[in-house]
Amino acid sequence: MLDIARKALELAVATGVEQAEALAMRTRSTRIRVYQQEVEELASSTGSGVGIRVFRGDSVGFSYTSDLSGDALAAAAREAADNAEVTAGDQFMGLPEPAAGFPELDLYSEKLQQVPLAEKIELTREIERTALERDSRISQVDSATYAEGEGLVAMANSKGFSRQYEENTCYAFLQAIALQDGQMQTGMSFTTGREPGQLEPAACGREAADRAVALLGGSQCESMTCPVVMDPFVSASLIGVIGSALTGEAVQKQRSMFAGLEGQKVAAGIFSITDDGIHPDGMASAPFDGEGVPMGVTELIKDGILQGLLYDTYTGKKDGKPSTGNGIRGSYRSQPHVGATNLRLAGGTASLDQIIAGVDSGFYVMEVSGIHSGTNPVSGDFSVGASGRLIRGGQLAEPVREVTIAGNLMAILKNITVIGNDNRWVPFGGSIHAPSLLIGEMTVSGK
Amino acid sequence: MLSENLVSKVLGEALKEGGDFAELYAERRHTVSMSLEDSRLERSSTGLDAGVSIRVTRGRAVSFVSVDSMEERDLVEAARLAGQGLAGDSAGMKQLELITLTSPHVIEVTPASVAAREKAAMLQAADAAARGAGGEIVQASVGYQDEVSEIMIANSEGVLAADSRTRVRFSVRAVGARDGMMQTGADSMGAHRGMELFEVRDPADVGLVAAQKALIMLDSQPSPSGKMTVVLHRGFGGVLFHEACGHGLEADSIEKGTSVFAGRIGEQVASGLVTLVDDGSIPGEWGSSTFDDEGTPTQRTVLIEEGRLAGFMYDGLRARNLGAVSTGNGRRQSFRHPPIPRMTNTFIHAGTSKPEEIIAATEKGFYAKTLAGGQVEPASGDFVFGVSEGYTIEGGRVTTPLRGATLIGNGLNALNNIDMVADDFEMHIGVCGKDGQGVPAGSGQPTLRILDMTVGGTEI
Numbered sequence: 086m087l088d089i090a091r092k093a094l095e096l097a098v099a100t101g102v103e104q105a106e107a108l109a110m111r112t113r114s115t116r117i118r119v120y121q122q123e124v125e126e127l128a129s130s131t132g133s134g135v136g137i138r139v140f141r142g143d144s145v146g147f148s149y150t151s152d153l154s155g156d157a158l159a160a161a162a163r164e165a166a167d168n169a170e171v172t173a174g175d176q177f178m179g180l181p182e183p184a185a186g187f188p189e190l191d192l193y194s195e196k197l198q199q200v201p202l203a204e205k206i207e208l209t210r211e212i213e214r215t216a217l218e219r220d221s222r223i224s225q226v227d228s229a230t231y232a233e234g235e236g237l238v239a240m241a242n243s244k245g246f247s248r249q250y251e252e253n254t255c256y257a258f259l260q261a262i263a264l265q266d267g268q269m270q271t272g273m274s275f276t277t278g279r280e281p282g283q284l285e286p287a288a289c290g291r292e293a294a295d296r297a298v299a300l301l302g303g304s305q306c307e308s309m310t311c312p313v314v315m316d317p318f319v320s321a322s323l324i325g326v327i328g329s330a331l332t333g334e335a336v337q338k339q340r341s342m343f344a345g346l347e348g349q350k351v352a353a354g355i356f357s358i359t360d361d362g363i364h365p366d367g368m369a370s371a372p373f374d375g376e377g378v379p380m381g382v383t384e385l386i387k388d389g390i391l392q393g394l395l396y397d398t399y400t401g402k403k404d405g406k407p408s409t410g411n412g413i414r415g416s417y418r419s420q421p422h423v424g425a426t427n428l429r430l431a432g433g434t435a436s437l438d439q440i441i442a443g444v445d446s447g448f449y450v451m452e453v454s455g456i457h458s459g460t461n462p463v464s465g466d467f468s469v470g471a472s473g474r475l476i477r478g479g480q481l482a483e484p485v486r487e488v489t490i491a492g493n494l495m496a497i498l499k500n501i502t503v504i505g506n507d508n509r510w511v512p513f514g515g516s517i518h519a520p521s522l523l524i525g526e527m528t529v530s531g532k
Numbered sequence: 533m534l535s536e537n538l539v540s541k542v543l544g545e546a547l548k549e550g551g552d553f554a555e556l557y558a559e560r561r562h563t564v565s566m567s568l569e570d571s572r573l574e575r576s577s578t579g580l581d582a583g584v585s586i587r588v589t590r591g592r593a594v595s596f597v598s599v600d601s602m603e604e605r606d607l608v609e610a611a612r613l614a615g616q617g618l619a620g621d622s623a624g625m626k627q628l629e630l631i632t633l634t635s636p637h638v639i640e641v642t643p644a645s646v647a648a649r650e651k652a653a654m655l656q657a658a659d660a661a662a663r664g665a666g667g668e669i670v671q672a673s674v675g676y677q678d679e680v681s682e683i684m685i686a687n688s689e690g691v692l693a694a695d696s697r698t699r700v701r702f703s704v705r706a707v708g709a710r711d712g713m714m715q716t717g718a719d720s721m722g723a724h725r726g727m728e729l730f731e732v733r734d735p736a737d738v739g740l741v742a743a744q745k746a747l748i749m750l751d752s753q754p755s756p757s758g759k760m761t762v763v764l765h766r767g768f769g770g771v772l773f774h775e776a777c778g779h780g781l782e783a784d785s786i787e788k789g790t791s792v793f794a795g796r797i798g799e800q801v802a803s804g805l806v807t808l809v810d811d812g813s814i815p816g817e818w819g820s821s822t823f824d825d826e827g828t829p830t831q832r833t834v835l836i837e838e839g840r841l842a843g844f845m846y847d848g849l850r851a852r853n854l855g856a857v858s859t860g861n862g863r864r865q866s867f868r869h870p871p872i873p874r875m876t877n878t879f880i881h882a883g884t885s886k887p888e889e890i891i892a893a894t895e896k897g898f899y900a901k902t903l904a905g906g907q908v909e910p911a912s913g914d915f916v917f918g919v920s921e922g923y924t925i926e927g928g929r930v931t932t933p934l935r936g937a938t939l940i941g942n943g944l945n946a947l948n949n950i951d952m953v954a955d956d957f958e959m960h961i962g963v964c965g966k967d968g969q970g971v972p973a974g975s976g977q978p979t980l981r982i983l984d985m986t987v988g989g990t991e992i
Contacts, residue, residue, distance in 0.1 A: 458918030470916025489988025
């Protein structure tokens with residue numbers, strides 16, 4: 086793949102542009118879905134392609150192709166150069182300067198390929214079986230899925246960068262459906278690793294079943310203002326939204342509630358969050374980002390004080406700061422944009438049980454929905470659908486559904502009163518290492 | 533794209549080990565996208581995706597392989613891999629027969645015939661219009677995409693179909709600021725058409741409407757919470773029914789019994805005022821195509837007729853499993869994804885009331901003018917929707933703008949609680965996500981009133 090990246094780079098340079106970069110990727114993925122213990126779907130894909138980014142003066146142009154023939158690469162190089170003709174120039178545009186060193190990371194497990202397909206199918210069946218056997222009220226399991234992916238990422242640019250790395254991941258998830266008195270509730274769980282041996286299918290199946298059953302019989306509660314406990318799934322959704330507002334781009338474009346607040350108190354003193362692009366367990370870890378900048382650890386909020394923001398090369402230059410290695414690229418099809426890698430919220434000391442025991446009257450939230458439509462990252466207004474259980478006298482009480490929880494994100498951050506010790510990796514809306522949280526007060530809208 | 537001989541050979545290879553159905557889907561797609569922010573055209577990008585996928589089924593089991601290639605040896609290998617897991621008697625291959633249908637989607641001006649500079653000028657015009665709407669507009673982001681996709685579909689039942697799809701989309705998001713408060717407004721348009729789309733509506737108008745929404749929301753008050761009568765403005769509310777009812781009418785959730793509509797054909801499931809239709813054959817509409825992604829011609833399917841459950845949306849696989857006929861709803865994001873039952877353009881039929889009558893008849897309520905999108909739990913039908921532009925209704929009049937509101941409810945309850953439907957139908961465009969696949973989907977509805985819906989706000 087590095088050969089292809091170099092060839093594409095040569096073709097791009099030959100169009101007469103000042104700077105050029107080529108990202109070549111080869112990917113392979115497999116997905117197994119089991120339903121009623123039979124394989125329902127077995128899907129596999131192989132793909133490869135190149136994305137070419139060029140700078141003509143200080144304007145950027147981009148093109149990609151999944152066709153790696155010489156003609157297609159030459160056409161892509163030409164189109165990238167043409168695209169640079171129409172974009173607006175900007176003195177901050179350009180490739181990063183070559184870095185001195187890169188982190189050594191182990192992101193590839195040989196075992197992923199060595200484990201036979203039959204074992205992966207059996208693992209998927211085990212997930213479904215465990216959920217079904219966990220509770221008689223589990224009527225079926227929807228989408229018990231095992232998925233794995235491998236990628237070879239190669240990049241070359243006209244400043245002399247030329248490197249590649251390999252990574253792989255696998256995960257499994259399911260949605261358990263609980264049925265009682267004609268009411269259906271779903272509960273989901275997942276497990277992630279770099280090879281099947283790191284997955285925990287039985288625990289995953291049990292958790293999904295427990296989550297579905299816990300919500301059975303739920304109904305709307307009265308509207309109220311009360312303390313809200315968020316489990317790690319829910320707090321991860323919240324942290325994902327916060328993370329997207331902590332980028333240089335969001336602040337520079339006045340799309341962030343954190344604009345102008347660096348060095349100021351933006352959250353409770355117990356709240357600290359970092360972006361960690363090199364954590365061995367983080368699914369977004371890599372030696373270099375989508376621009377060839379080494380990835381690393383960036384403190385965002387420490388003890389409630391806003392420390393800094395995430396930058397790629399462009400937004401960094403604009404603020405007179407170095408890139409934090411956060412030029413993210415989903416694939417060769419897209420240009421880099423600034424974003425979080427693995428967000429890690431510092432854990433506290435209380436267990437989830439202890440947090441709940443400390444709440445006299447409140448709401449334990451297990452699921453939120455509509456997080457994107459319900460969040461305004463500019464104003465911080467936050468209003469999402471929620472289900473979970475009421476808390477009464479420190480004990481979980483009746484299930485609740487069809488309500489919303491609302492507040493302002495800035496107020497919520499400052500009102501975090503307890504942080505749990507139960508951090509876990511949650512792969513929704515990013516890669517987030519999140520614990521349970523107790524928010525002192527939120528608005529719950531129901532009846 | 534591929535010769536008939538090669539296609540037959542590949543399908544034959546796929547069925548060698550067994551399998552009762554084999555399909556080849558080839559696609560070559562060119563995309564162009566541009567984005568503008570801070571009044572600068574920041575990004576201009578073009579791309580080519582080309583490849584083939586092979587799908588083999590046996591009973592309910594599906595085996596699927598995709599490759600980023602159109603080379604014979606890669607396709608034969610993909611077919612061999614796809615066929616591997618499904619050993620048993622083979623159904624064999626029928627003679628391929630090309631289905632020719634005249635596409636109703638006429639493309640007058642192809643996107644490729646318009647220079648990048650002209651497209652860039654449209655983004656600039658929308659930005660200028662948004663900023664010109666008022667000094668409080670501090671930001672506008674404008675997006676443009678066009679996509680031309682050539683598709684070839686062949687299967688072991690003899691179907692051979694080709695389709696060409698051109699889609700153009702334009703969107704603006706404006707941000708207004710006042711006294712430290714910021715509010716956004718958005719608008720978009722799109723169609724299965726060429727650049728003539730912009731003759732129907734000027735890009736500047738999209739910018740202006742987005743900016744006006746942001747400005748209105750600067751005057752907004754925090755939304756109250758609780759049960760209210762909700763009037764859904766035409767157009768945008770369609771996405772609520774798409775999420776809250778449409779997904780439950782797709783045959784995969786019917787097959788597994790995870791839908792509240794399973795086994796209820798003929799029953800009254802909604803207010804008698806509700807007729808819900810999916811129609812992928814509407815000329816030029818965003819979610820339309822001549823064939824679906826399995827080579828079945830698209831059609832108009834009545835899902836709910838005057839409140840009675842009338843039908844479901846099927847792809848080929850679920851139709852075979854359930855003894856039904858495909859309704860042309862087998863769709864996929866690209867050749868890299870297997871087809872699943874999906875909505876095309878889904879909408880509630882116009883009624884007979886006038887929109888102003890509905891407002892006038894509402895003593896106290898919530899007027900949801902623009903929805904921001906939402907989510908549904910298909911098993912229960914519980915949904916949640918953000919309202920990006922909402923108002924109080926007092927004494928039969930629309931009054932104060934409200935911010936931070938969320939509509940929350942249950943699909944069946946909402947369908948049953950509709951008590952007035954207006955005659956002012958409108959469609960809107962979106963990208964629907966399901967099983968990790970995004971496809972263009974249209975949704976629409978006339979202005980209508982729903983009793984007893986929960987509005988989640990920040991004020992009690």
